[in-house]
Amino acid sequence: MKVWLLDNGSIVIEHTQLLWNVPGPQVRIPVYSVLVESDDGLFLFDTGIDLDHMNRVLPFELPEQTPEQTIPAQLEACGFSVGDVTTLVNSHLHIDHVGGNKLFPGTRTVIHEKEVAQARDHEPFEFFGYSDKSWDCEGLNLETVTGDVELATGIFLYETPGHTVGHYSLLLKPDGDARPLLFAVDVAYTAAALEKGIQPGFHNNPSAGVRSIRRVKDLAAEHGAEIFYSHDMDAWHTYRHAPDCYEI
Amino acid sequence: MKVWLLDNGSIVIEHTQLLWNVPGPQVRIPVYSVLVESDDGLFLFDTGIDLDHMNRVLPFELPEQTPEQTIPAQLEACGFSVGDVTTLVNSHLHIDHVGGNKLFPGTRTVIHEKEVAQARDHEPFEFFGYSDKSWDCEGLNLETVTGDVELATGIFLYETPGHTVGHYSLLLKPDGDARPLLFAVDVAYTAAALEKGIQPGFHNNPSAGVRSIRRVKDLAAEHGAEIFYSHDMDAWHTYRHAPDCYEI
Numbered sequence: 001m002k003v004w005l006l007d008n009g010s011i012v013i014e015h016t017q018l019l020w021n022v023p024g025p026q027v028r029i030p031v032y033s034v035l036v037e038s039d040d041g042l043f044l045f046d047t048g049i050d051l052d053h054m055n056r057v058l059p060f061e062l063p064e065q066t067p068e069q070t071i072p073a074q075l076e077a078c079g080f081s082v083g084d085v086t087t088l089v090n091s092h093l094h095i096d097h098v099g100g101n102k103l104f105p106g107t108r109t110v111i112h113e114k115e116v117a118q119a120r121d122h123e124p125f126e127f128f129g130y131s132d133k134s135w136d137c138e139g140l141n142l143e144t145v146t147g148d149v150e151l152a153t154g155i156f157l158y159e160t161p162g163h164t165v166g167h168y169s170l171l172l173k174p175d176g177d178a179r180p181l182l183f184a185v186d187v188a189y190t191a192a193a194l195e196k197g198i199q200p201g202f203h204n205n206p207s208a209g210v211r212s213i214r215r216v217k218d219l220a221a222e223h224g225a226e227i228f229y230s231h232d233m234d235a236w237h238t239y240r241h242a243p244d245c246y247e248i
Numbered sequence: 249m250k251v252w253l254l255d256n257g258s259i260v261i262e263h264t265q266l267l268w269n270v271p272g273p274q275v276r277i278p279v280y281s282v283l284v285e286s287d288d289g290l291f292l293f294d295t296g297i298d299l300d301h302m303n304r305v306l307p308f309e310l311p312e313q314t315p316e317q318t319i320p321a322q323l324e325a326c327g328f329s330v331g332d333v334t335t336l337v338n339s340h341l342h343i344d345h346v347g348g349n350k351l352f353p354g355t356r357t358v359i360h361e362k363e364v365a366q367a368r369d370h371e372p373f374e375f376f377g378y379s380d381k382s383w384d385c386e387g388l389n390l391e392t393v394t395g396d397v398e399l400a401t402g403i404f405l406y407e408t409p410g411h412t413v414g415h416y417s418l419l420l421k422p423d424g425d426a427r428p429l430l431f432a433v434d435v436a437y438t439a440a441a442l443e444k445g446i447q448p449g450f451h452n453n454p455s456a457g458v459r460s461i462r463r464v465k466d467l468a469a470e471h472g473a474e475i476f477y478s479h480d481m482d483a484w485h486t487y488r489h490a491p492d493c494y495e496i
Binding site: 014016017020021023123124125197198199201202203204205206207210 | 262264265268269271371372373445446447449450451452453454455458
């Protein structure tokens with residue numbers, strides 16, 4: 001199994017979004033997607049931001065995305081094209097995880113059933129999060145799922161709601177002795193946030209979020225997995241970025 | 249029915265606590281309790297902050313409370329003593345609403361059943377909110393309730409969860425033509441927050457909070473009530489403070 005982290009640029013958020021109710025200076029956070037090539041196909045997890053949408057609806061988040069940081073450019077850097085992706089999966093449907101979805105009409109797209117329903121009819125306080133509706137496009141080949149899912153050999157989705165109602169974390173488990181990779185996604189944005197048990201300031205159900213933080217820690221311990229953080233700039237600088245990859 | 253607002257001092261909070269996820273400067277907010285004299289007895293709703301607890305556990309909230317702003321001093325200013333209170337009610341059990349509870353051992357104390365359970369076994373993120381445990385004292389004469397409650401003639405508690413699981417708002421409805429008074433308490437801290445539908449940054453269940461904001465607006469419309477805001481310094485300056493009172 002080969003795993004690439006696709007750089008999709010960055011945005012700026014309030015410190016209290018990074019760490020709920022903890023004041024501090026604004027912080028620029030990375031946005032990225034995960035590409036997995038396995039014997040079962042080419043899987044893309046999340047699709048980053050759409051720069052036009054961000055500049056139109058959330059310009060105060062000062063989005064940055066070069067032409068090289070778009071999904072097509074990142075796929076190309078890894079030797080693939082958009083048409084090579086066999087399955088698209090969204091951890092959840094917030095703006096910074098769906099920006100490139102509209103590039104994949106017809107592609108099998110796996111999303112939690114509750115997440116789809118919520119994104120289409122969300123709470124008022126979720127307006128900005130779900131403001132990019134372009135994932136819900138013509139040609140959408142949607143496959144809704146619930147519960148934990150073994151998507152393909154060694155590719156697992158674990159329910160981790162709280163940040164959103166249908167949030168999934170991703171575990172990549174190799175056949176051999178390599179260390180599994182656990183993408184916690186937005187259960188906690190940074191290593192410090194997970195360590196301290198502090199969830200993001202944007203959330204749907206913080207009590208569920210507490211249980212999901214525990215679940216991510218338990219999964220990492222159970223599988224001996226390395227946790228990858230979704231929006232941790234320090235951690236991001238230590239990761240391999242596409243076209244470099246992890247082989248597990 | 250005579251209604252006094254008892255000044256219990258003030259604290260400083262982050263702007264994102266006043267308005268969830270909305271950045272801005274820190275703000276000093278008032279803390280107060282409500283005393284109601286009716287034919288059915290003398291009712292005290294909430295008991296403000298305990299200055300010692302605040303200075304010990306949350307000194308960063310820069311609590312201010314003069315000797316004249318304690319519950320005994322405020323009661324005395326209205327011509328009463330602690331022993332005159334026949335029923336104590338807590339809207340919820342956060343630090344800034346229970347500070348004087350320990351002064352009332354033996355006094356009938358009405359609190360939502362879920363609120364008592366949650367305060368005794370809360371989520372990690374509710375630590376500061378429920379850190380003053382002195383309400384749970386020896387001699388506590390607790391009467392837990394659920395659902396909407398007509399506590400006495402014209403004195404109504406309405407379930408408005410979200411900020412906390414067992415949060416009550418208070419409606420005082422006169423017999424005659426006077427305008428009813430609706431104490432929304434912490435459903436939304438300020439007039440602007442209620443108007444915009446933005447709940448406090450500290451909350452247990454924001455989806456429930458959305459419904460409670462709607463409920464407060466509906467109750468105010470249904471009863472033609474004047475809404476009193478719990479932590480709105482501008483509004484507070486326009487209210488009558490004890491020993492002045494509202495006669496309804």
